[in-house]
């Protein structure tokens with residue numbers, strides 16, 4: 001039988017954040033062993049708030065967050081100024097980056113280049129170049145392998161700025177693509193493409209709350225859910241994918257759910 005994503009459900013977001021922290025620390029160690037850096041891509045939505053809960057907690061037996069090794073990219077970003085309310089960079093900055101204590105080090109963060117505000121193709125190309133430089137990718141490197149992609153799941157099953165039925169789901173060359181007709185405003189954005197997402201060494205979805213129940217049931221339990229963007233990531237990433245959810249979000253799903261305090265096996 002094909003290997004499946006891991007599904008973890010926690011009683012509440014605080015318990016989720018505790019286990020997410022453990023998972024993040026294991027991914028951090030693997031990344032540092034792999035290339036002396038932890039290369040991660042993050043989404044917007046509610047994720048940065050949960051991330052902050054996980055990462056700004058005091059050091060524990062699972063180790064400490066060494067932000068000086070972190071290199072943070074955006075899994076998707078809106079084509080707006082960096083101080084705009086819709087900016088995923090601003091969201092991450094307000095929720096997490098500005099709150100990192102000095103002794104945890106400073107991550108390298110890659111915001112979009114705002115000089116391409118009116119040219120989202122140019123913005124996507126520039127962002128792809130930044131990724132290429134970071135991965136020391138010579139032309140021969142076919143695809144960047146992020147140590148971890150941290151994703152959300154929209155009520156329609158979208159993830160990053162990859163929307164159901166959109167032609168961008170078929171993009172197979174570009175690592176970063178522009179979108180000018182996002183059904184969720186703002187319309188103009190850039191996003192990592194599906195092949196980059198599914199090639200991640202680890203891929204984590206964080207989806208909580210009763211509002212996620214219907215879409216999660218669809219993604220995890222139905223045939224049509226498998227063709228939604230989140231379903232395609234599940235299919236491509238298989239056992240490298242982990243879902244961090246709460247009981248409200250997964251009630252009624254028929255998948256095997258691992259309970260509180262899972263023992264992650266990160267290789």
Ligand SMILES: O=C(O)[C@H](O)[C@@H](O)[C@H](O)[C@H](O)COP(=O)(O)O
Nearest residue numbers: 043044045046152153154159160
């Ligand atoms: O820029 C974006 O629009 C986000 O990256 C988006 O993909 C988000 O992750 C999901 O919509 C889930 O959002 P919530 O976590 O708020 O439900």
